[in-house]
Amino acid sequence: MTLISVDEARQRILDSLPPVNTLDLPLRTCMGRVLAGDIRAGVELPSFDNSGMDGFAVRAADTLGASPASPRTLRVVADIPAGTMPQQPIGPGEAARIMTGAPIPPGADAVVPVEDTDFNYRLAGEPAPQNVNVFQPVKPGRNIRLRGSDVALGQVVMQSGQRLRAQDLGLLSMLGFASVPVYRQPRMALFSGGDELILVDEPLVPGKVRDANAYTLTALAQSAGAEVIFLGIAADARESVQNVLERAVEQQVDLIVSSAGVSVGAFDFVKEVVESRGHLNFWKVNMRPGKPLTFGAYRDIPFFGLPGNPVSAFIGFEVFVRPAIERLSGCRCGARPIQKVLLDEAIESDGRESYLRAVVSDVNGQLRARLTGHQGSGNLLSLVQANALLIIPSGVKSLPPGASVDAWLL
Ligand code: AMP
Numbered sequence: 001m002t003l004i005s006v007d008e009a010r011q012r013i014l015d016s017l018p019p020v021n022t023l024d025l026p027l028r029t030c031m032g033r034v035l036a037g038d039i040r041a042g043v044e045l046p047s048f049d050n051s052g053m054d055g056f057a058v059r060a061a062d063t064l065g066a067s068p069a070s071p072r073t074l075r076v077v078a079d080i081p082a083g084t085m086p087q088q089p090i091g092p093g094e095a096a097r098i099m100t101g102a103p104i105p106p107g108a109d110a111v112v113p114v115e116d117t118d119f120n121y122r123l124a125g126e127p128a129p130q131n132v133n134v135f136q137p138v139k140p141g142r143n144i145r146l147r148g149s150d151v152a153l154g155q156v157v158m159q160s161g162q163r164l165r166a167q168d169l170g171l172l173s174m175l176g177f178a179s180v181p182v183y184r185q186p187r188m189a190l191f192s193g194g195d196e197l198i199l200v201d202e203p204l205v206p207g208k209v210r211d212a213n214a215y216t217l218t219a220l221a222q223s224a225g226a227e228v229i230f231l232g233i234a235a236d237a238r239e240s241v242q243n244v245l246e247r248a249v250e251q252q253v254d255l256i257v258s259s260a261g262v263s264v265g266a267f268d269f270v271k272e273v274v275e276s277r278g279h280l281n282f283w284k285v286n287m288r289p290g291k292p293l294t295f296g297a298y299r300d301i302p303f304f305g306l307p308g309n310p311v312s313a314f315i316g317f318e319v320f321v322r323p324a325i326e327r328l329s330g331c332r333c334g335a336r337p338i339q340k341v342l343l344d345e346a347i348e349s350d351g352r353e354s355y356l357r358a359v360v361s362d363v364n365g366q367l368r369a370r371l372t373g374h375q376g377s378g379n380l381l382s383l384v385q386a387n388a389l390l391i392i393p394s395g396v397k398s399l400p401p402g403a404s405v406d407a408w409l410l
């Protein structure tokens with residue numbers, strides 16, 4: 001087994017994964033979904049010149065020199081609520097009361113905010129006055145939102161591969177997309193392996209351990225955008241593992257993830273069963289925590305065998321499975337953001353790329369990190385207490401206090 005880097009292993013995995021297929025979905029169900037095509041505006045936004053303020057549409061020239069001591073008095077010839085198209089043009093010495101979002105009438109070239117007039121705008125339902133006194137001059141174009149000033153006709157406003165957020169749904173709606181093309185959500189089958197495992201609501205008897213990975217990995221996969229089908233606990237027996245894998249096939253999943261059972265322990269049958277109807281690579285990845293990383297396929301469905309220790313399973317997921325789910329989702333999410341933090345204490349490493357549990361806090365504007373106690377891969381509490389993983393690069397054996405390191409915020 002040759003030693004490969006984390007990046008190399010991840011790249012090999014991603015290269016083997018095609019995105020799932022696509023479908024059109026109603027806009028209201030698209031939060032968090034990945035766009036499967038570029039979005040081009042079929043209308044301009046705004047689609048007509050409109051007022052940015054409640055006030056009076058005027059000819060700017062008529063307000064020259066206006067002040068509270070010497071107001072300009074204009075005749076109010078129209079009242080324009082939002083939602084109607086004004087017909088009457090505004091002539092010299094004239095104005096129209098106008099609401100935010102209402103179309104600018106012909107002839108007007110600026111809007112005087114109601115606050116700069118003598119009109120008592122605090123009374124709802126007040127009819128428009130016959131005359132209005134303007135206390136401030138406005139420049140031409142002021143408080144007018146021009147047609148097309150936000151979005152031009154034909155402009156590409158969103159790109160294939162982006163994950164839709166709340167504001168994206170709003171813009172799609174303004175552009176008239178009642179449905180949008182998105183990638184199907186990848187379906188991930190998950191099972192835990194081990195005769196020692198019991199379910200959360202079973203009594204804890206000596207020798208048994210409650211299954212943590214089922215919960216942690218389900219939650220992580222959902223947060224990555226997958227639909228998770230939990231297949232339960234496979235016993236350390238050939239038939240049991242086979243049975244679970246066949247159920248994953250029946251469920252037509254896009255990805256199978258197991259935790260535990262892929263070591264070289266005497267009862268680890270996952271390798272044998274996967275290889276009977278697929279293939280499995282055991283890569284020795286230069287990382288800590290790290291067992292051999294197992295990645296392959298069972299009946300052509302991509303398969304990950306994560307380590308059983310809960311912290312190792314979590315980190316293995318974040319390093320390898322999350323990017324895999326993003327790839328299957330069609331997401332061009334890019335690499336996970338890295339935060340630079342300063343060490344509050346010296347750190348020893350062993351030369352492998354190491355993921356260490358830490359608390360990062362803001363101390364006088366600097367992000368400072370300290371480790372959360374025992375870093376053993378079975379110590380889930382130290383991951384619970386952490387809010388970040390520090391990434392110590394390969395080749396580094398020790399770092400002094402004050403050193404700058406990369407971190408993933410959790
Ligand atoms: P294995 O990978 O089967 O050698 O397991 C390594 C360690 O992780 C053992 O101590 C297991 O009991 C523990 N372990 C395996 N799976 C789980 C799980 N789903 N939840 C909690 N602990 C686990």
Ligand code: MG
Nearest residue numbers: 193194260261
């Ligand atoms: Mg085991």
